[in-house]
Amino acid sequence: MNNIRQPTRDELQQFPLLSGLDETESRRVLNKARVVTVARGEHLFHHGDPARRIWLCRTGQLKLFRLSDSGQEKIIAIINPGRSFAEATLFMPARVYPVHCAALKPSELVGFDADDLVETLHNDPEACFRLLGTLSVRMHEKINQIDSLALxxxxxxxxxxxxxxxxxxxxxxxxxxxxxxxxxxxxxxxxxxxxxxxxxxxxxxxxxxxxxxxxxxxxxxxxxxxxxxxxxxxx
CATH class of the missing domain: 1.10.10.10 (Winged helix-like DNA-binding domain superfamily/Winged helix DNA-binding domain)
Known part of the structure; x- marks a missing residue:
């Protein structure tokens, strides 16, 4: 545990949602952040788990996926270092993860407290629009992926x-x-x-x-x- 580097303000800049926070807000968010390590093959979360954090991949690689009723796996996204994910859960009335997440390689992640970030969105319209911009880009990526799979x-x-x-x-x-x-x-x-x-x-x-x-x-x-x-x- 002593070798784990605590979250930094530079890492906040990788989240459009968090990039505009002032020093006081950044310190509060960092104090609530948690660094997590996940072994290869281990789950970070399961479909339906309470979405208490949104995540930044610091090292390693993960997959987001769903399982069919027959147990067949469909990969939704591959997460590489520097990529954030699970931001859309902040807008859900009942915040749960809509997919499974498991490590393809030993991974280290920074998890940011979802309740605290929802409060930030309520108090900072600009932060809300930054997050909506990120989600819009992700939505277009998924539309292109669906077009590719279907057509x-x-x-x-x-x-x-x-x-x-x-x-x-x-x-x-x-x-x-x-x-x-x-x-x-x-x-x-x-x-x-x-x-x-x-x-x-x-x-x-x-x-x-x-x-x-x-x-x-x-x-x-x-x-x-x-x-x-x-x-x-x-x-």
Missing amino acids: QNAHLRVAHYLLEEYRRLQAPKTFRLEASKKHIAGLLAVQPETLSRSLTALQREGALDMDARYITISDPEKLEQIARSGFSAPH
């Missing part, structure tokens, strides 16, 4: 995912997949072998090159064409 075949989902990652990371020539292929396949609702076939097809078409989890975008225009029109297909 595109598996190969197009893979191409679209890589294109979005390429853009999100500000178009580096080479980038590392932030999650394992197994979990990316789960996020895209495809089988791992389908993901592998699609990556091979994209490489064959000259859109990208692969080296384990490293992706080099050889031809961004071709990748976009495939993602938008389905020009390429795995064989």
Whole structure:
């Protein structure tokens, strides 16, 4: 426990909700914050648990997911360091987590007290609008994900995912997949072998090159064409 670094004001800046707090408010929020470590495979929370905190991933990696009645897992999001999550629970009449959260890697998180933040929203309209802006961006991300799952075949989902990652990371020539292929396949609702076939097809078409989890975008225009029109297909 002595090696755990306490939450800092710099970490508050990663939350749009908390970035405008003055020194007194920041000190209060930090005093109520809690640092939590989660082992690989361990749950941070379960679907239906009281949402007493919103979270910032400091290190590691987690997944948000739902389970079907038959026990089949559907990954909703993969959480990497620097990403906050569970903010939408602040607006729920009965604040509970709508998904499960489990660690894909040993992870360290900062949890911020939900009751205290709700009081902040009541007293600070600007903070409320900052949070709504964050939730709006997340909502559009999910709409795009739903469109991809509903309207595109598996190969197009893979191409679209890589294109979005390429853009999100500000178009580096080479980038590392932030999650394992197994979990990316789960996020895209495809089988791992389908993901592998699609990556091979994209490489064959000259859109990208692969080296384990490293992706080099050889031809961004071709990748976009495939993602938008389905020009390429795995064989």
